[in-house]
Amino acid sequence: MSFSAIIVAAGTGARAGEAKQWRGLGGRPVLRWSAEALLSAGASELAVVVAPGAEALAADALSGLEGWFAVAGGATRAASVQAGLDALTAPADARVLIHDAARPFLDAATIGRVLAALEQHEAALPVLPVADSLRRGVDGSLGESVDRDGLWRAQTPQGFRLETIRRAYAAWPDGASPTDDVEVARAAGRTVAMVAGDTRLMKLTYPEDFAMAEALIPRQTRVGQGFDAHRWGPGTSVWLCGVEIAHDQTLIGHSDADAGLHALTDAILGAMGDGDIGDHFPPTDPQWKGAASDRFLTHAVERLAARGGRLVNVDVTLICERPKVKPHRQAMRERLADLLSLPLDAVSVKATTTEAMGFTGRGEGLAAQALATIELTGS
Template identity: 65%
Template structure:
């Protein structure tokens, strides 16, 4: 079923504490807004409009880098005006096509909610997810006394809220009763039928600083750990230095390869690519391409790290083993760890570099070449 999306991301989020507006902040290593945009794109959204401020337009470009199918428009002074601006910015599509209105501050929207809303629209003018009120409610009086209020039949409305575009536009055109709290209120006032589907506690809105702390824990629970391994080997040839794990070491030979032949970085790059299912180093930097002749291998590793970030993932730790008789690795091991930590943006205690020999056996034992293996762990959204 075809649908478009309007994401309201024009608020300043002052209640969330100092710093950037909450839609641009990082949540489990990924900007809050990006969580929703990726979910809607994965569910098949035909078009996504991000309603934001003039400053927010450049921020959106940064946090949504690498994603397509979205664009921005300027919002209004209120949420209702921003929603209407988003609806007006949608491309010319059938008026009865469903549009989902979503708050950027609810990052954990999922396919089950999206599909449930679209199905519910078959018998309604607007559909929304909602949670039954579970806590006892108290109504505070000006004199500081409080009384219990019945929670029977009370529900907590969430977003996204879905409606045919033409019906939602018509309802907003008729609205004249102050600032509505959500889109369902507008459609309800216009005589529309509202359907509710089971909401999701993960859809709670990020409003206060403590909400971010909770969301970080929830995001961790909704992530998977992936493990990747890599291996590389190069033969020795005439030279005066060798590059290993991003560090130049004076030596009476050098490793021969199309790039700088840094076997440690190559193995590590392959391990990261393997963890996220993105092939191997040769797929991204073909040895037949003269562009990479003599290239520094740290750019290969940085590319792999960027791919992890684009998937909303993060490196957890890396472990590299260099296999050779010469040169001696121990005097340079700390420098290698520091260089890898810098490239990977990891604390140094999550970076391991080790060395071993093959007791004079095989091509490394005979001094014909050097080998490297690497293991990494990566966390990505489930």
């Protein structure tokens, strides 16, 4: 199913409040979603049209992908498409798909339908029927209804034979702004076939569209658990769950020995399958001597966010005879909620004893265990 492709990603995203093609969506830049889809579907060459000077942004967004190259766009979408078409090296009769970067949820089935239509048609695009009733607005007031029979919502990618769309754009009037590429083809007298679109192939236009897009991404729910223990030694205070508590002893460790935060860090890393705290912060490394353990926890949360995941809730249990945890439990919950950007009711801190049994019961040390529930993008 060899074909060439163009992604138009040169816009400024004025209505979205920022250049949306670089914005993160499910842990990946918006642009990367459709680039991966087109390359995975068999695109032999992919021209990514970006604003002049944005080539480095594209390289960062598409790092690790092969088969694409950046093209500097023009002042209008039509000029950007033409720049992409001029950069393709495929033969004149090659199939080419032109796609908007702002439609990230492109799938192989939609690509296949458009390509299949090009076997018998000069151009094709995915469409959806208009389901909502339509009204005209007059000075902020409701006007007459519009008959929706025969009306369709146009999507991308829109497909053509390469030479067909090149000639159509060459004939397009200078200064005119087509709504999309099939309008250019129709103006040149070409017949355009319609194939079934996909409701998930929404165009990100306004800031609120990103929240809807995030909700559409399939996610896995995972649970990780962590455990940590430290022995008691001479001192005047102890750190537990990010809160310093006055005490006649302290916990001994390479960092500040906050067993609660260590267990919770391991729980988050474990839920991701991302090793443990010792892999990321080796106790043999002198830079972590006396370090505040909230740095470890923040690191785990940042790694989760980088993978498009989010933390749902955490539950920490401290196991010790002393100090008494209950007077400090609320402060611990509030500190964890702040570090993890979670609502307070998604953070639990509990304490228990071992009824004077074992190393915690004998006052030799303190232990902590933690559970973390996360959501990761994926099916």
